[in-house]
Amino acid sequence: MTATAARPSRILAISGSLRAASHNTQLLRAALKFNPGGQDIEIYEDLRAIPPYDLDLDTPELRPAAVTELRRRVQEADGLLIATPEFNYSIPGVLKNALDWLSTDWTRTEGLPLHRKPIAVLGASPANFGTVRAQLALRQIFVWTDSDVVVKPEVHVFRSHERFDADGNLTDEITIELLQQLLSALQSKIEASRA
Numbered sequence: 001m002t003a004t005a006a007r008p009s010r011i012l013a014i015s016g017s018l019r020a021a022s023h024n025t026q027l028l029r030a031a032l033k034f035n036p037g038g039q040d041i042e043i044y045e046d047l048r049a050i051p052p053y054d055l056d057l058d059t060p061e062l063r064p065a066a067v068t069e070l071r072r073r074v075q076e077a078d079g080l081l082i083a084t085p086e087f088n089y090s091i092p093g094v095l096k097n098a099l100d101w102l103s104t105d106w107t108r109t110e111g112l113p114l115h116r117k118p119i120a121v122l123g124a125s126p127a128n129f130g131t132v133r134a135q136l137a138l139r140q141i142f143v144w145t146d147s148d149v150v151v152k153p154e155v156h157v158f159r160s161h162e163r164f165d166a167d168g169n170l171t172d173e174i175t176i177e178l179l180q181q182l183l184s185a186l187q188s189k190i191e192a193s194r195a
């Protein structure tokens with residue numbers, strides 16, 4: 001951290017996997033543990049509660065409560081950390097659905113939650129080439145939303161089942177190092193956006 005950062009950065013971490021033993025969620029837990037400093041990282045736990053996107057309900061008055069809460073948390077966060085699995089060469093529908101709800105401001109009164117938001121992406125997959133395409137698909141979404149996405153390092157945790165212990169702790173040294181580099185790059189973006 002530099003002297004310009006008055007308080008720790010607030011990072012909202014979102015996993016695209018709902019399953020309890022998700023490697024992607026475990027990566028986010030590892031981000032809390034190995035955070036190089038200067039960041040308060042909170043893991044978003046309510047992705048399951050986000051209803052299917054409905055434009056007819058996408059107003060400040062009509063939005064489902066879970067969506068309003070997610071939008072608030074994203075708007076209050078200094079940055080996002082998003083870990084996505086690869087589902088059918090893309091990101092899971094539940095994650096895309098949440099991002100759709102975060103991409104709009106039809107009444108032009110609230111601001112766009114993802115606009116210029118510093119975002120770091122990463123992903124885990126048990127396959128040899130898994131997560132590469134999913135992360136590209138995720139990055140593509142952030143072109144439309146005009147988010148400020150960390151370009152490097154890319155953190156592709158392939159053969160993910162080899163990188164965690166039986167309790168779900170990230171044990172792979174290279175992945176830990178990459179994760180720390182990613183968090184530092186996100187921090188730099190946040191500090192640049194504050195300056």
Ligand SMILES: Cc1cc2nc3c(=O)[nH]c(=O)nc-3n(C[C@H](O)[C@H](O)[C@H](O)COP(=O)(O)O)c2cc1C
Nearest residue numbers: 017019022023024085086087088089125126127130
């Ligand atoms: C519906 C579905 C589609 C999947 N499609 C792919 C895929 O296209 N490429 C791939 O490498 N793995 C694919 N997988 C495997 C997931 O990447 C794997 O289950 C991953 O570990 C899920 O992440 P998690 O551990 O965070 O739950 C798919 C899994 C599911 C359930």
